[in-house]
Structure formats: structure tokens, C-alpha cells
Amino acid sequence: MGTTGAQRLIKCLQDENVTTIYGYPGGAVLPIYDALLDSDIKHVLVRNEQAAVHMANGYARVTGNPGVCMATSGPGATNLVTGIATAYMDSVPVVIITGQVATSMVGTDAFQEVDITGITMPITKHNYLVKKADELPKVMKEAFHIARTGRPGPVLIDIPKDVAAALCSAKPLEQLDMRGYKPNYQGHPQQINRALALIKQAKRPVIYVGGGVINSGSTEELLELARRAHIPVTTTLMGLGSFPEDSELSLGMLGLHGTPVANYAVTEADLLIGLGVRFDDRVTSAVEKFAPKAKIIHLDIDPAEIGKNVSVDVPIVGDLRLVLTGMLEKLEEKKHPEWLERIKELRREHPLQYGNDSKLRPQYVMQKLGEITNNRAIVTTDVGQHQMWAAQFYRFARPRSFLTSGGLGTMGYGFPAAIGAQMADPDALVISVTGDGSFQMSMAELATAREQNLPIKVLLFNNSSLGLVRQLQHFYCDRRYTAVDFTGNPDFVNLARCYDAVGLKIETKDQVEPILTEAVNNGRLTIIEVIVDQRELVLPMVPNARGLDEMVQFPFGEEDDCE
Amino acid sequence: MKHTLAVLVENRPGVLTRIAGLFARRGYNIESLAVGHTEDPEISRITIVVDGDDRVIEQVTKQLHKLVEVIKLSDITQDQFVDRELVLVKVNADPNTRAEIMQIVDIFRARIVDIGRDSLIIEATGDSGKISAIETSLRPFGLREVVRTGKIAMVRGAKFKNGQG
Ligand SMILES: Cc1ncc(C[n+]2csc(CCOP(=O)(O)OP(=O)(O)O)c2C)c(N)n1
Numbered sequence: 212m213g214t215t216g217a218q219r220l221i222k223c224l225q226d227e228n229v230t231t232i233y234g235y236p237g238g239a240v241l242p243i244y245d246a247l248l249d250s251d252i253k254h255v256l257v258r259n260e261q262a263a264v265h266m267a268n269g270y271a272r273v274t275g276n277p278g279v280c281m282a283t284s285g286p287g288a289t290n291l292v293t294g295i296a297t298a299y300m301d302s303v304p305v306v307i308i309t310g311q312v313a314t315s316m317v318g319t320d321a322f323q324e325v326d327i328t329g330i331t332m333p334i335t336k337h338n339y340l341v342k343k344a345d346e347l348p349k350v351m352k353e354a355f356h357i358a359r360t361g362r363p364g365p366v367l368i369d370i371p372k373d374v375a376a377a378l379c380s381a382k383p384l385e386q387l388d389m390r391g392y393k394p395n396y397q398g399h400p401q402q403i404n405r406a407l408a409l410i411k412q413a414k415r416p417v418i419y420v421g422g423g424v425i426n427s428g429s430t431e432e433l434l435e436l437a438r439r440a441h442i443p444v445t446t447t448l449m450g451l452g453s454f455p456e457d458s459e460l461s462l463g464m465l466g467l468h469g470t471p472v473a474n475y476a477v478t479e480a481d482l483l484i485g486l487g488v489r490f491d492d493r494v495t496s497a498v499e500k501f502a503p504k505a506k507i508i509h510l511d512i513d514p515a516e517i518g519k520n521v522s523v524d525v526p527i528v529g530d531l532r533l534v535l536t537g538m539l540e541k542l543e544e545k546k547h548p549e550w551l552e553r554i555k556e557l558r559r560e561h562p563l564q565y566g567n568d569s570k571l572r573p574q575y576v577m578q579k580l581g582e583i584t585n586n587r588a589i590v591t592t593d594v595g596q597h598q599m600w601a602a603q604f605y606r607f608a609r610p611r612s613f614l615t616s617g618g619l620g621t622m623g624y625g626f627p628a629a630i631g632a633q634m635a636d637p638d639a640l641v642i643s644v645t646g647d648g649s650f651q652m653s654m655a656e657l658a659t660a661r662e663q664n665l666p667i668k669v670l671l672f673n674n675s676s677l678g679l680v681r682q683l684q685h686f687y688c689d690r691r692y693t694a695v696d697f698t699g700n701p702d703f704v705n706l707a708r709c710y711d712a713v714g715l716k717i718e719t720k721d722q723v724e725p726i727l728t729e730a731v732n733n734g735r736l737t738i739i740e741v742i743v744d745q746r747e748l749v750l751p752m753v754p755n756a757r758g759l760d761e762m763v764q765f766p767f768g769e770e771d772d773c774e
Numbered sequence: 775m776k777h778t779l780a781v782l783v784e785n786r787p788g789v790l791t792r793i794a795g796l797f798a799r800r801g802y803n804i805e806s807l808a809v810g811h812t813e814d815p816e817i818s819r820i821t822i823v824v825d826g827d828d829r830v831i832e833q834v835t836k837q838l839h840k841l842v843e844v845i846k847l848s849d850i851t852q853d854q855f856v857d858r859e860l861v862l863v864k865v866n867a868d869p870n871t872r873a874e875i876m877q878i879v880d881i882f883r884a885r886i887v888d889i890g891r892d893s894l895i896i897e898a899t900g901d902s903g904k905i906s907a908i909e910t911s912l913r914p915f916g917l918r919e920v921v922r923t924g925k926i927a928m929v930r931g932a933k934f935k936n937g938q939g
Contacts, residue, residue, distance in 0.1 A: 332792060333799050337842045340788070357842060391784060391845045515836035518829070 216344030217246035217375040219383075220308070223351035224252060226383060229279050231255060231270065231634060232308075233263035235290075237283025239310030239323065242375035255634070255663060258655035260287050262627035264294025264365075265653070267305045269591065269631025272614050273639075275428070277304040277358045278631060284310045285323030288369075289330070293621060295365050296334040300618025301449060302426060304363035306354055307335075313373040314342060328369050336364030341371070344379035352384045361394030362513040363426055394512060398529030403537055406484075406508045406525045411543065413482035413506075415550045416442045419465065419494075422449030422617070423487015423511060423531055425610045430454070432535035433486065439539070441547045442484070443554050445473040447494055448602055449617040450487070456586070456606035462554070463563070466494040467753050468599045471561035474751070474759035476554055477502050485509040487531050490520040491618070500758030510534055563603060564765040565750075571720045573597065573672050573743050577604035579723050580642070580670065583731055588640040589632050591615065593625040593649030596678035599749040601644045623652030626669065630656060633665045640668070640731060647673045647700055657710040657736070666734050671703055674743040682748055686763075687755070696745075703740040712736035776805060777831050777851045778927050781820040784843040785811050792841055793820065802826065802834050806859075808924035817845065821926045850929055857927035860897070861905045862887075866916035867894045878911050893918060 214222075220243060224232070231253045236244045247254055257263045260282040267278025282291050288309040298305045311317065312324045328340045337357050339350050347370075354366040410416060424433055430453050437444050437460050444454045445462040454461055465473035477483065483505040488494070490509075495501040498521055509516075509523040510531055517526040527534055565574035577600050580588075586606045591614040592598040598615055607613050614632060616624040629643035650671055660667055672678075677695040684692050707714030713735050717726050730737045751762040783789045790809060797804050805823040812819045824834055831849065838847055867875050875894060879886055884898035898908050902925060909920060 328788070329791070332795055389842065392842045513840070515833065515840055519833060 213378040213380065215242065215246065215375065216347050216370070216377050216379045217242040218249075219344065219347050219379040219381070220351065220370070220375065221246045221250045221252065223348060223383065224279065225250060227351070227355045228276070232279045232281050233257055233266040233631070234281035235260050235263060235283065235287055237285075237287050237310060237323070239284035239312060239372045240281060240287075240308075240375070242372060243281065243308070243310065243370070255630075255659065257627070257659050259653070260290035261294045261623065262630075262653055262656045262659070264291050264298060264305060264307065265624050265627035266631035266634075267307075268294065268298045268301075268303045268624075269614055269628030270635045271298075271304050271631075272628070273589065273611050273632045273635035275426075275611070277306045277355055279306045279308070281308040282310070283323070284312055284327070285325045288325055288327040292330060292334070293619075293623075295331055295367065297616050297619045297621040297624055298365040299334045299336070301616065302363050302422060303365065304358040305365040306358050307365060307367040309367060309369045310375070311340065311369045311371040314371045315373070317371060328367065331367050334365070335367050336362075338367040338369070340369045341374050344374050344377040345381040347374075347379055348381050348384045352387055353389060356387055356389075357392060361392075395514070395528050396512075396530040396533055398510070398527045398534035398537060400537070402525055402527045403534065404541075406527060407538060407541055409482055409506055409508060409525060410440055410442075410484070411545070414547070415480050415553075416440070416482040416484065416547070417462070417476050417480040417505075418442050418444045418484045418486060419447070419477065419488055420444060420450040420453050420486050421447040421488030424450060424453040425487075427487065427512070427531040429532040429535050430610045432532060432539060435539055436535060436542065439542055440545045441551070443476060443551070445469070445477065447488055447491070447617070448615060451602060451613040452607040452610045455608055457608070459551070464602055465759065467496065468603065468749050468751065469759070470563050470603070471751055471762065471764060472554060472558040474753070474762055475557045475561065477505075478758065478760040479553070480505045483507050485511075486535075487511055489516045492520070495520065496753045496759055497756050503758075561764065566766070569720060570744070571718065571723070571742065573600045573741065573747060574604050575720065576670070576672075576717070576723055576727070576741055577601055577644070580727055581605045583724070583727050584640055584642070588612070588642050589614065589629075589636065591625040591629040591632060591641070591643045593645045593652075594620045594622045594679070595646040595649055596674075596682065596747065596749045597644050597646045597649075597672040599679075600672075622649040625649060626653045626660075626667075627656050629667045629669075630660050630663065630665060633667050634663065641665075642668045642670055644670045645672070646678060647671060647675060647697060647703075648677045654706070657706075657712065660736050661710050661712060665736060667736055668730050669738045671738055671740050672743045673700065673703065673740050674745045674747065675700055676745045678743075678745070678747070679749070681745065685748070686752070703738055707736075707738040710736070712738060715739045717741045775827070775851075776823055776825050777849055778855070778857070778925070779822045779824065779835065779838070780848045780850050780927065780929075781822060781838060781844060782812070782846040783818050783820060783841075784845065785816050785818040786843060789818070789843045790820070792843065793822075793838065796837055796841065797824075797834075800833070800837060802830060806924035808926045810926075821924065823925055850927060854930040855927045856930060857901050857925050858899050859902055859905050859925050860899045860923045861908065862919075862921045863896045863898070863909065863912055863917060864893055864919040865896060865912045866892060866918060868892055871915055875912070875915060878908075882908050882911070884908060
């Protein structure tokens with residue numbers, strides 16, 4: 212008896228050190244599931260395929276290695292789409308295996324047929340439809356290589372049922388040769404020198420850091436650059452965790468809901484050093500008002516990001532770690548006492564604030580959570596106000612500890628991502644910060660978490676509302692609130708019990724500390740429901756088409772909003 | 775401004791979809807596109823004419839470069855190149871106008887490839903200027919159908935070699 216395509220596929224996964232697959236079976240993947248049974252790869256059965264990609268995403272973001280998920284053809288494959296797009300937008304290495312109808316049926320609108328390679332072309336780094344079992348070793352090797360190198364991203368492999376069942380005689384591939392895929396790792400020495408010269412001249416430099424620093428593992432180099440050239444650092448949502456927020460050089464997050472000090476500093480800067488960032492519109496707001504006084508240095512592994520949204524004075528394409536290491540070799544010590552003094556003044560005059568009274572405030576909860584966990588938990592979020600409060604008030608101390616859907620803004624991401632994260636790092640404290648809207652998009656995965664015995668904490672801010680949309684309506688629709696109120700929410704504490712998890716509730720400020728402490732230490736899957744006023748706003752906020760320094764700051768709108 | 779891009783790609787199913795899809799989804803306009811394989815049957819050459827300012831062209835080329843199957847991409851707009859298009863024109867031709875049409879065909883060194891009762895099919899190759907001139911000259915007789923290939927182009931002299939240089 213020879214080796215089937217499915218068996219070879221499993222062997223290839225083992226060769227890539229894959230230990231876990233998140234997935235959901237169906238007819239078209241029967242041969243692969245059958246072969247999986249004879250391996251030591253663990254399969255995690257999810258409740259919806261979208262969650263399988265998010266779990267693989269969470270796993271990948273914590274470990275840096277590709278996460279793997281699998282689904283059947285047709286509806287299985289289409290259920291993956293949002294998860295794939297989420298991974299694509301955030302440059303997360305995920306390998307997705309889908310079953311396909313037999314090759315003889317492809318193109319006939321057969322039962323459960325869908326052109327998933329066609330559908331996912333714009334949201335994968337690359338994808339394959341495997342036509343012959345003998346192609347599998349090469350395709351698998353390429354797929355993992357493409358997913359994890361260069362700018363990471365999702366790669367999908369669509370495997371017709373007969374291909375998985377057919378005999379495969381091709382040997383595992385030793386060497387890869389892809390003439391069209393050769394990421395550029397080494398930065399151009401001349402550009403590096405030009406960057407160094409700009410850094411030397413700068414009086415008010417700011418470093419602006421994105422997810423690329425975390426992907427490339429260059430947080431140490433970043434720290435050294437900031438320290439030696441004495442430059443304050445602001446991070447994007449995706450960059451949180453790359454720079455310790457307790458440093459005097461940390462400005463926190465910039466952009467739409469960034470800290471005032473970061474937004475003012477970028478506006479006043481005479482040099483902006485973008486590291487692994489893409490000048491996203493949530494960061495720049497009105498591009499023509501972004502960093503108006505600054506020369507811009509932009510380092511990124513993806514040449515297409517450079518000059519895409521803003522024009523750049525010194526572009527450097529390369530692996531951040533290699534480029535920064537090269538820069539550090541020649542970088543002289545510098546001090547910017549006046550600039551740092553100005554930063555201190557901005558921070559003093561415009562602190563990140565929220566209602567500091569006896570009321571239960573979500574910002575306070577996030578801050579307390581930071582204290583109780585020493586800011587070292589792995590925090591995942593969904594999308595909404597809670598996401599921004601987490602980004603603003605949890606002071607991330609280490610890379611790969613903040614998992615959020617930055618690029619696509621996918622509700623339903625956080626909880627499954629927490630499952631992947633907890634499986635990647637079983638000893639870590641994993642907290643999924645969520646809203647009542649987002650959580651209801653993936654709470655079926657409570658069963659998966661329970662099945663896998665994961666002690667994840669779900670910190671659920673319940674404002675009986677789609678808070679962030681409500682906030683948009685507050686600012687842009689003259690407070691005409693529509694389609695944002697939930698009246699039929701479940702009792703989340705009881706819901707936890709249904710899944711044999713712990714359910715806790717925080718209704719007053721003085722409950723915050725004891726209940727969070729209890730939850731963090733109970734070693735069990737736990738939902739902590741926090742009751743939040745619907746009128747709570749995420750501030751600061753940069754209104755549409757404004758510059759970063761034109762943000763709306765606390766206190767605004769809240770008190771006069773008592774309908 | 776119009777740019778001519780010469781793109782060498784792996785000769786595999788789906789590559790053209792990827793390239794065309796990329797243009798569509800990023801809102802770039804393809805003026806013309808011609809594909810065929812090269813002296814190496816594993817490699818196809820796509821000639822794309824795209825209209826846009828420098829920023830657009832820069833993004834187009836960078837984004838195309840990211841496709842795993844794209845082996846090499848050159849913007850040959852500024853180079854000395856030979857370019858050709860092929861056109862087939864079906865033009866009204868009754869006994870009174872036939873001679874005149876044949877004269878025009880001669881002048882442009884085109885060919886008549888089919889004769890119908892009241893029409894002719896004319897084949898011509900040349901750069902876009904010549905092709906347009908033929909079209910203009912024949913228009914007064916009544917064009918029934920015009921089919922143009924996209925443009926193909928080759929840089930003069932210096933070699934444009936697969937996968938290198
Ligand atoms: C899948 C998806 N659908 C819709 C949206 C639009 N959206 C952004 S934030 C938001 C509200 C989120 O509400 P909730 O999860 O309760 O969080 P809150 O803002 O109340 O903290 C919505 C609907 C989205 N981001 N993702």
C-alpha cells in the first residue's frame with residue numbers, strides 16, 4: 212500500500228512542526244480527517260469555521276509560527292472567509308486547508324462546490340488549488356514558507372477529495388526554489404546612512420511603531436534605538452506591546468483614539484521614523500495634516516507599503532531586525548532634553564482621562580486589570596469601545612501580548628483568538644476583553660474552550676448596546692440612535708454556568724478589584740460581566756477629516772447626553 | 775501617462791486572473807493586455823499598458839511584484855522598444871469602393887485576408903499609431919467590425935532575459 216495525498220499532507224504538516232489543527236469536518240475532507248487520525252497532531256473541533264481561523268490566528272500571533280486550520284468545501288470554506296481576511300489585514304501567518312469536490316466535478320456547481328481559491332484571491336498572500344497528489348509536497352512547503360517569511364500572511368490550499376485519496380509518490384521536498392518570491396531582507400546601506408543623518412539632525416524626533424516590529428522580533432533593537440538616540444516612541448494598535456509603556460519615552464498609542472501626548476508629539480515632530488507601519492487611515496486621519504512638520508523615514512519589509520499613503524523622505528525596504536541592527540552599529544548617543552521636556556509638559560497638560568468618580572467605569576476596570584496582572588497577561592479583544600479602552604488603559608509590557616483585529620476590525624475575533632493563544636501558551640493568563648455585541652458573534656466557542664479545558668477569562672463589558680456604533684451616531688448622526696440597542700441579551704452569568712464555566716458580575720466600582728482578583732486566580736474558564744453605562748464614550752477621538760491635534764478630549768458630550 | 779509594463783510570470787492556470795483581479799480591486803485601469811508564452815514554455819510574458827500618474831504606476835508595479843508567480847517586471851516605457859498590435863477590420867466594400875480600399879491597404883502594407891460580397895476583411899500589424907491611422911482611413915467606408923489585440927512589445931538591442939537582469 213502506498214501513501215495517499217492525505218497521508219502525505221499530514222506528513223508535510225508534521226515536517227513543519229504543526230501540532231494542532233483547528234477545524235470542522237465534512238464530506239470533501241473525509242480522507243484528510245481519516246489520515247489525521249493516524250498522526251499525533253491534535254485536532255480542535257470548533258463550533259463555526261470562522262472561529263477556526265481566528266484560533267489559528269491567535270496561536271500564530273503568540274508563537275510567531277503559522278497556525279493551521281481546516282474546513283470542508285462549500286459552506287465550510289466560505290465560513291472561513293472573514294477569518295482569512297482578518298489574518299490578511301493583520302499580516303498573520305495562517306495556513307488554511309480546505310476540501311474541494313472531486314476534480315472531475317470542479318466547475319459543475321456540484322453539491323458543496325465553491326471556488327474558494329477565486330473567492331480568497333484578494334485576501335490571501337497566496338493560494339493553491341491542488342490538481343494532483345504529487346504536487347502536495349511542493350505546495351505544502353511553499354505554503355508554509357510564504358506564510359511565515361517576508362510580510363507574513365494567510366495561505367490557502369484547496370484540495371479536491373480525489374486528490375487527497377489518490378496515491379502520492381512524490382517525496383518530501385528538501386529545497387525550495389521560487390523564482391518569483393524572494394523577499395528583500397537587507398536594507399539599502401545608502402538609505403540607512405541617509406536615515407542616520409536625519410536622526411542626527413533631528414530636534415524633535417518621534418518613532419512610530421507598528422505590528423512589523425513584533426512580527427520581525429525587533430523589540431530589543433527598537434528599545435536600543437529609542438534609548439540611544441533618546442527618541443519618544445508611539446505605537447499603533449498593532450504595535451502595542453512592542454515598547455514598554457512604563458518607559459518615560461513611551462507615548463502610548465497614536466491615531467483616532469490615541470493618547471493626546473502621542474497625537475500632539477507627532478504633529479510637532481520634525482522627524483518621524485515609521486517602523487513596520489503602514490500609515491493606516493486610523494492612524495493618520497487627514498493625511499495632509501499628518502506630521503506636517505516632519506521628514507519621514509519609513510522602514511518596512513513590504514515595498515508596496517512605502518509611499519502608498521504618504522510620501523516618504525527616506526524609504527528603507529528590508530527586515531526590520533537586520534536594518535535596525537545595521538543602524539545601531541553606527542548610531543551615536545544623543546539627548547533631546549528640550550523635546551523630552553515638551554513631551555512631559557504635553558503629558559501633564561493632556562493626560563489620558565476618564566470620569567474619575569464613584570461610578571463604575573470601563574476604563575477603570577481595564578486599569579485595575581493591568582495592575583492586578585502586572586500588565587503581563589495576553590489580552591485579546593473584539594471590536595468596539597472595549598477594544599479601545601483595552602488599548603488605552605492596559606499598559607502592555609511585552610510583545611505578542613495584545614491580540615486584536617486591527618486591520619479588518621472583525622467582531623467575533625477575540626474569544627476564538629484567546630483559545631488559540633491559550634493553547635499556544637498554556638501557562639499564560641489569557642484574557643478576552645469583549646463587548647456584549649461582539650461576544651455574541653462567537654460565544655458558541657465557549658463549548659470549544661470548555662472541551663479543551665482552557666482557563667480563559669472573558670471580561671465582558673455589557674452596555675446592552677453596540678457601543679462604538681452608538682458613539683458614531685452620537686457624534687455624526689446627531690444622537691439619532693438606531694439599530695444599536697440590545698434588549699434581548701442573555702444573562703451572561705448564567706450562560707457561563709450553562710457551559711460549566713464560572714460566571715461573575717461586576718456592578719459597582721468597589722467590586723472591581725476583588726472580583727477581578729478572584730477571576731484571575733480561579734484557574735477556570737470564567738466570564739466576568741461588567742455592567743457599563745451606554746453613554747460612556749471613547750475619548751480622545753479625532754473627528755473625520757481632522758488632524759491628530761484636533762481631537763475631541765475628555766470631558767465631552769457625556770454629561771449632557773442624559774436622554 | 776501611459777506606461778508599458780513587461781511582466782514575466784509562471785505559466786500556470788489562474789495567473790492571469792490574479793493579475794487582472796489585482797488591477798480591478800485596486801482600481802487601476804488596464805488599457806491593454808496581451809499574454810503568450812515565451813521561448814521558455816514555463817514562462818509567459820504579459821504586456822500591460824496602464825494609464826496613470828507616477829504614484830499609480832509605482833503602486834501597480836509594487837503590487838504586481840508581490841504576486842508569487844510574477845518572476846520579473848519591467849516598466850519599459852522609457853526604453854527603446856518595438857511594439858506591435860494586430861487588427862482585423864471588416865469594412866464595407868462595394869464594387870465602386872473596392873479599388874480605393876485596396877490602395878489604402880497597399881499604402882499601409884496591410885493585407886486583405888477575406889473577400890465577401892459587399893465587404894473585405896483587412897489584417898494589419900503595427901504600432902498603435904499605425905493601427906489607428908488605418909482605422910481612420912477606412913472609417914469613411916463604414917467599419918462593420920474591428921478587433922484589436924493588445925499591444926506586445928520588445929526592448930531593442932539589449933536583451934531582456936527571463937528571471938534576471
Ligand atoms: C463583523 C462586524 N460587523 C459589524 C462591525 C461594525 N461595528 C464596529 S464596532 C461595533 C459595535 C461593537 O459592539 P460591542 O461588541 O458590544 O462593543 P462595544 O463597542 O459596546 O464595546 C460594530 C457593530 C464590525 N466591526 N464587525
